Amino acid sequence: MCSKPIDTLISNEVAQQQTIRSHAIIRDRKMIGKLFSIVKLLGKLSLPFRGHDESIISNNRGVYIEFVHFLANNGDDVLNEHLTNSNKNQMYLSPQIQNDMISIIGNEIRSKIVGYIKEAGIFAVLMDETTDVSHKEQLTVIVRYVNPLNGKISESFVALLENPITTGEEITNILIKKLNSLGLQVEDIVGQGYDGGSNMSGIRKGVQARIRELNLLALFTHCYSHSLNRVLVNSVCNYRNIEVSKFFGIVELVYTFIEGSAQRHGYFIERQREIQSDQRPLHLVGLSDTRWNCRASSCQRLLNEVVFKSVLDTIEHVCATTTDGNSRGTATGLLASISTFNFVISLVTVTPILLAINIISETLQSCQIDLLTANKQIHVLKIELQRLRTENVWLDAFSKAENFAIKLGLNTEFSTQRSRRVSCRVDNNPSTGIIFSPKDNLRVNFYEALVDSMISEINSRFPNQLINFAFLDPRNFEAIDAEENLLKLVHQYKKISPDRFIAEWNLTRHFIKQDTPLLDVYNELPHSYTELRYMYRILYTLPVTTAHAERSFSKLSLIKTKLRSIMCEDRLESLMFCSIEKEILLSLDNEELISKFVSMADRRLQLS
Numbered sequence: 001m002c003s004k005p006i007d008t009l010i011s012n013e014v015a016q017q018q019t020i021r022s023h024a025i026i027r028d029r030k031m032i033g034k035l036f037s038i039v040k041l042l043g044k045l046s047l048p049f050r051g052h053d054e055s056i057i058s059n060n061r062g063v064y065i066e067f068v069h070f071l072a073n074n075g076d077d078v079l080n081e082h083l084t085n086s087n088k089n090q091m092y093l094s095p096q097i098q099n100d101m102i103s104i105i106g107n108e109i110r111s112k113i114v115g116y117i118k119e120a121g122i123f124a125v126l127m128d129e130t131t132d133v134s135h136k137e138q139l140t141v142i143v144r145y146v147n148p149l150n151g152k153i154s155e156s157f158v159a160l161l162e163n164p165i166t167t168g169e170e171i172t173n174i175l176i177k178k179l180n181s182l183g184l185q186v187e188d189i190v191g192q193g194y195d196g197g198s199n200m201s202g203i204r205k206g207v208q209a210r211i212r213e214l215n216l217l218a219l220f221t222h223c224y225s226h227s228l229n230r231v232l233v234n235s236v237c238n239y240r241n242i243e244v245s246k247f248f249g250i251v252e253l254v255y256t257f258i259e260g261s262a263q264r265h266g267y268f269i270e271r272q273r274e275i276q277s278d279q280r281p282l283h284l285v286g287l288s289d290t291r292w293n294c295r296a297s298s299c300q301r302l303l304n305e306v307v308f309k310s311v312l313d314t315i316e317h318v319c320a321t322t323t324d325g326n327s328r329g330t331a332t333g334l335l336a337s338i339s340t341f342n343f344v345i346s347l348v349t350v351t352p353i354l355l356a357i358n359i360i361s362e363t364l365q366s367c368q369i370d371l372l373t374a375n376k377q378i379h380v381l382k383i384e385l386q387r388l389r390t391e392n393v394w395l396d397a398f399s400k401a402e403n404f405a406i407k408l409g410l411n412t413e414f415s416t417q418r419s420r421r422v423s424c425r426v427d428n429n430p431s432t433g434i435i436f437s438p439k440d441n442l443r444v445n446f447y448e449a450l451v452d453s454m455i456s457e458i459n460s461r462f463p464n465q466l467i468n469f470a471f472l473d474p475r476n477f478e479a480i481d482a483e484e485n486l487l488k489l490v491h492q493y494k495k496i497s498p499d500r501f502i503a504e505w506n507l508t509r510h511f512i513k514q515d516t517p518l519l520d521v522y523n524e525l526p527h528s529y530t531e532l533r534y535m536y537r538i539l540y541t542l543p544v545t546t547a548h549a550e551r552s553f554s555k556l557s558l559i560k561t562k563l564r565s566i567m568c569e570d571r572l573e574s575l576m577f578c579s580i581e582k583e584i585l586l587s588l589d590n591e592e593l594i595s596k597f598v599s600m601a602d603r604r605l606q607l608s
Contacts (some may be wrong), residue, residue: 021606028605031082032597033590035092038067039101040585043578046558049098065093090604099571104596106574109584113143113156114182120145121534123184124191124541125175125218126155127200127207128549129166132556134565139163139171140552141178144191144367146537151523153540155367155548157580158182160556160573168199172210186211189218193543195226217493219466224364224374225545231457232357233289238453243446247346248287250337251298255286257334258314267317271310282307296358299351309408312339341412342442345401349394349447353454356384365547370518371466372473374544378462382455389451394443414438469539474516477509490535501531508532555579 042049042063051062060066072079083091117123126142141159146152159178163171176186192208194200200207201222208220235241236248258264272281284307285298301307315338318331337343360381364374387393405412468489471482483502490498508529512521522536559575560567578585598607 024606025608027078027081028607029591029594031078032092032594032605032607034071034076034079035068035097036101036105036590036593036597038064038071039098040105040578040588042067043102043105043575044582044585046555046575046579048561048564049102050095050564064098068093087604092605100597100600101593102571102574102578104593104600105585105588106570106577108588108593108596109577109581110158110182112584113158113581114184116147116149116154116156117143117145117158117184119148120537120541122188122190122537122541124193124543125179125189125211126193126543126546126549127171127175128195128546128553129163129197129200130553130556132560132565133562134560137163137166138556139174140549140556141175142546142548142552143184144193144541144543146522146540152519153368153370157548157552157576160552160569160576162569166199168202168206168210171199172207175207175211176214186214186218189215190538191542192218192220193223193546194220195223195546196230219542221371221543222461223543223546224378224462225361225547227461228357228361228364228378229290231454231461232295232354234457235450235453236295241446241449241453243346243442244450247343247350247446248295250334250343251302251347252287253330253334254302254311254338255284255298257330258311259284259286264314264318268310268314271313272306275309276306279306284311293358293361296351296354299347299354303347303351303404305404305407308404312408339410341401341405341410341414342438344405344408344410345398345442346446348401348404349397350450352397353385353388353451356381356388357454364545367548368519369544370540371542371544372470372518372539375462375464375470378458382458385451385455385458389448394447398439414442466542469542472521472536472539473518474512474514474521477512477514490531493535493538496531496534501535504529504532552576552580 039049047063049062049064051058051060051065054061054065061069068079069083072083122145124144126144127139129137129139132138139161140157141161142155143158144153144155147154159182161174161178163174179186189211192211194206194208198206201220203209208218211218212220236244238244258268268284269281272279282301282304285294285301287298288294302311312335315331315335319328319335322328322331360377363369363377369377402412468485470476471479471486471489476482483505486505487498487502490496490501508521508525512524516524519540522533522540525533525536527533555576556572559579560572594607597603
């Protein structure tokens with residue numbers, strides 16, 4: 001017989017049961033933590049979760065289940081024990097469990113981002129639209145703000161919204177509804193950034209106009225990258241400059257002719273290997289009105305000596321071997337066009353212009369760039385275009401074109417063109433008109449016309465807006481009218497005390513050096529300089545481009561594919577959070593995610 005009292009035996013039994021339960025909770029929570037880690041990994045890499053056939057007999061049960069079993073079979077004792085000993089209704093591998101975990105992670109990422117935005121106090125909205133693979137109109141919402149953790153500019157994804165009606169009114173209503181659901185106020189918007197669509201940027205019925213009706217201080221900035229791309233597209237497609245349009249038409253035809261046939265493309269690649277066996281063969285780049293760097297990449301690639309020689313050889317090969325009349329005719333005409341010195345010098349002179357524009361475009365796409373720096377980059381581009389227009393640059397390019405043509409065995413003489421008859425309505429005495437030589441004609445009617453058109457487009461598309469913000473740059477602190485212009489700026493914002501702002505600004509002039517980078521000024525200001533810090537936050541928050549919104553569409557195309565086209569919007573948005581906001585995703589604590597998972601529904605496992 002047991003000599004212990006009955007109450008002691010009961011206490012020991014209860015303690016033993018509690019110990020067993022505690023061990024079970026630790027074991028089960030550790031297992032769920034492993035599953036959350038797998039979900040985060042797949043979400044970060046934009047990989048699909050589900051399989052077409054997830055039954056036990058299937059050889060491909062989907063990435064999620066296959067990865068769980070792979071880890072269990074290769075040394076993960078926690079998952080191995082779970083899969084071996086758990087009941088079939090306690091595996092926690094079902095689609096519903098996956099959706100719950102994905103939703104929890106997405107909501108946690110969004111919650112952290114919204115917390116940062118609220119702590120920042122003010123923000124700017126960037127939006128763009130696209131059609132996904134299931135033909136749904138999707139609206140991505142990006143918020144730009146000064147991150148309270150480090151004082152740097154952040155652009156964060158906050159929503160992906162299905163938008164079947166694309167009017168300015170409907171998009172505005174959707175945006176306001178979403179901001180309200182996140183606890184963000186329209187009154188805190190200080191900037192808006194959209195592309196040039198009339199439903200977004202229209203001055204009367206566009207989204208920007210409707211938001212400004214609610215908040216006059218929500219300044220609108222037309223995306224600088226889109227504007228710069230339009231500068232390029234309008235200049236090269238200008239009907240007044242036929243020579244430029246013809247040149248880019250030939251460049252595009254070279255791409256479509258060679259890349260449009262697997263046989264021609266194969267011969268083109270093989271010729272590069274024969275000419276230069278120690279280098280990787282290059283592909284041609286096509287043109288597009290919406291891809292910002294395609295023209296620079298296309299011309300730069302074609303300017304490669306090996307590539308150009310391979311293009312000539314490929315077209316000559318087609319002329320000599322094809323039995324198709326249309327292909328032979330196209331090849332003959334194309335060969336005659338690109339073999340001329342006119343085409344070579346056009347290629348040599350245009351490429352530096354396109355590269356300069358491309359470099360500025362890439363600079364503008366950084367989320368860390370501010371409006372003043374962006375305006376400086378545009379000003380630098382104008383100066384560079386004016387330099388490229390000088391005679392010395394033209395003569396240097398002409399010399400390079402001659403050397404390039406000689407290396408390729410091409411003629412360095414200009415092809416003669418018949419002079420166009422001048423209408424009597426234009427000139428009653430055509431014989432007195434100026435007749436250019438072929439060289440001067442190319443310079444005036446092609447090269448200088450292109451540069452002049454670009455400079456004109458830049459002046460019209462990038463007016464000197466928000467000039468008063470320029471006096472927040474330390475290099476402009478000592479300007480004669482700096483204080484006057486800053487007062488004009490401050491009076492637009494009722495939350496800022498003008499007297500205190502000017503007092504803080506005058507003190508700042510004594511300890512902020514003139515060579516201090518603009519983005520570093522905010523972090524060097526004492527926290528007691530509340531008015532001046534607020535104004536710098538406004539400056540940093542004003543958007544420059546919608547490039548981050550465009551990048552989110554790249555993630556959308558990776559996540560929602562033809563095989564995943566029926567994905568629901570909530571799951572899609574959560575996976576977008578995982579793929580875009582990787583830093584926040586990796587910082588999430590699994591224990592907090594498990595606690596959310598437990599509170600979401602009753603669970604069969606002992607998790608709390």
